Amino acid sequence: DTGVSQNPRHKITKRGQNVTFRCDPISEHNRLYWYRQTLGQGPEFLTYFQNEAQLEKSRLLSDRFSAERPKGSFSTLEIQRTEQGDSAMYLCASSLRGPSYNEQFFGPGTRLTVL
Amino acid sequence: GENVEQHPSTLSVQEGDSAVIKCTYSDSASNYFPWYKQELGKRPQLIIDIRSNVGEKKDQRIAVTLNKTAKHFSLHITETQPEDSAVYFCASNTGGFKTIFGAGTRLFVKA
Numbered sequence: 001d002t003g004v005s006q007n008p009r010h011k012i013t014k015r016g017q018n019v020t021f022r023c024d025p026i027s028e029h030n031r032l033y034w035y036r037q038t039l040g041q042g043p044e045f046l047t048y049f050q051n052e053a054q055l056e057k058s059r060l061l062s063d064r065f066s067a068e069r070p071k072g073s074f075s076t077l078e079i080q081r082t083e084q085g086d087s088a089m090y091l092c093a094s095s096l097r098g099p100s101y102n103e104q105f106f107g108p109g110t111r112l113t114v115l
Numbered sequence: 116g117e118n119v120e121q122h123p124s125t126l127s128v129q130e131g132d133s134a135v136i137k138c139t140y141s142d143s144a145s146n147y148f149p150w151y152k153q154e155l156g157k158r159p160q161l162i163i164d165i166r167s168n169v170g171e172k173k174d175q176r177i178a179v180t181l182n183k184t185a186k187h188f189s190l191h192i193t194e195t196q197p198e199d200s201a202v203y204f205c206a207s208n209t210g211g212f213k214t215i216f217g218a219g220t221r222l223f224v225k226a
Binding site: 004031033040041042043044045048050055056058091103104106107108109 | 119121149157158159160161164204206212213214215216217218219
């Protein structure tokens with residue numbers, strides 16, 4: 001499968017624990033995005049990378065959230081001291097950089113449940 | 116701040132009828148408008164997009180229209196089929212990195 005992949009697909013954790021998710025974009029894509037999606041809502045932008053640089057971060061993202069893309073390939077999203085309100089589907093997407101606004105290809109998501 | 120409103124939230128049509136989903140955006144700098152289809156338990160997938168220098172775009176049974184003055188854009192699906200049943204999201208982008216999505220429209224196509 002040459003599409004965007006995410007691991008794990010499901011994560012159940014207890015409140016207060018830390019979790020880390022991984023996203024592997026399409027290999028030639030240098031743009032990578034993280035979104036959060038709750039039931040009945042559209043994807044909500046969290047953060048964006050161009051290569052290894054994190055260029056934008058949503059104001060909605062608290063200090064408990066951090067994302068990295070150390071070598072400009074895969075990315076990780078960490079949530080510290082999880083809260084029940086963090087329960088959601090976390091989606092990763094990637095796209096090519098170009099003069100136009102290229103299609104974002106989404107991964108299957110990581111569904112987080114915080115008990 | 117930036118906002119995309121999408122209506123209706125639920126739409127039920129008979130197979131063969133047309134379906135129309137409407138969105139409005141708030142940021143006048145928005146210049147790219149993609150539409151995504153998300154089937155139950157699956158990832159969102161782009162079905163059509165339109166840029167601000169174009170008023171209408173069509174791809175087989177799907178068309179999108181854009182009214183920049185009114186900040187409206189719409190998705191039109193003709194000759195609907197049961198496999199069109201899904202959640203559809205509109206979105207807007209200002210040419211930067213941030214894409215704002217609507218809340219989605221759940222489309223049911225009854226056979």
